[in-house]
Amino acid sequence: METDPDRKMEKPTPSAQPEREDDSQEKAQSAARAWLVERGFDSPQLSEQGDIFRAKNEASEWLVCLCEDQEEARGYLLSFDRAMDSIVRRHPESAPEVNFAAAVAFGSTLRGKKRSYRKALKKYSRSTIFLDLGIHLWLVHDDRSLQVIDPQQANDFLQNLDRTIIESKMQIGSDK
Numbered sequence: 778m779e780t781d782p783d784r785k786m787e788k789p790t791p792s793a794q795p796e797r798e799d800d801s802q803e804k805a806q807s808a809a810r811a812w813l814v815e816r817g818f819d820s821p822q823l824s825e826q827g828d829i830f831r832a833k834n835e836a837s838e839w840l841v842c843l844c845e846d847q848e849e850a851r852g853y854l855l856s857f858d859r860a861m862d863s864i865v866r867r868h869p870e871s872a873p874e875v876n877f878a879a880a881v882a883f884g885s886t887l888r889g890k891k892r893s894y895r896k897a898l899k900k901y902s903r904s905t906i907f908l909d910l911g912i913h914l915w916l917v918h919d920d921r922s923l924q925v926i927d928p929q930q931a932n933d934f935l936q937n938l939d940r941t942i943i944e945s946k947m948q949i950g951s952d953k
Contacts (some may be wrong), residue, residue, distance in 0.1 A: 784863065800925045802901060802918050804845065805845050805881065806823070806830070806845065808922070808923045809821065809843065809878075809917070809923070810832055811921070812915070813830070813924075815826075817834050818832035818833060818839065819833055821841070829843065835871050835874060837874040839872070839935055840876070840879070840880075841878045841915065842859075842861075842880065844865050846884075850891055850896075853897055854891065857881070857898070861879065861912075864877050876913065876915040878916055879915065880916065883916035884917075884918055886938075886942070887919075887945045889943075898935050898938055899935065899938060899940075902932060902938065903932070903936070907913065908932070911928045912928055912931070913925060913931075
């Protein structure tokens with residue numbers, strides 16, 4: 778699986794502003810769509826279930842599973858597990874030029890909220906699934922910027938997630 782060096786983005790500075798509830802539901806979807814279109818992929822097509830984008834250009838294809846913010850804490854774990862299951866199901870039938878990503882609404886996790894993807898991401902911190910299947914993590918921040926974590930860095934990132942959250946909270950506190 779090829780990776781495009783132009784697709785890495787700088788880690789955004791966390792916003793101290795709380796996210797509005799109505800903004801959060803389609804954050805991963807809009808950020809993933811924008812990232813793909815900016816890089817010359819055709820307009821991403823949303824699956825009938827509304828949780829997977831598929832986008833192509835002349836050289837490659839992306840299949841992106843969306844993990845939006847959830848109403849209940851337990852919904853975050855279910856959403857991420859569903860996304861990973863969906864990728865695993867589709868992976869064997871995919872051509873080598875297909876790239877996979879899980880686009881995760883990351884703002885609540887970065888702020889250390891109880892309702893977040895923290896538990897789901899920690900669950901996968903020692904899994905080899907990212908590297909074995911070439912799954913990228915797309916972290917969608919409150920400002921809708923996208924932080925791309927390549928499969929080779931996914932486990933290190935997830936194993937240090939608590940430190941990332943603490944640093945973010947300290948930075949938010951110093952911005953006040």
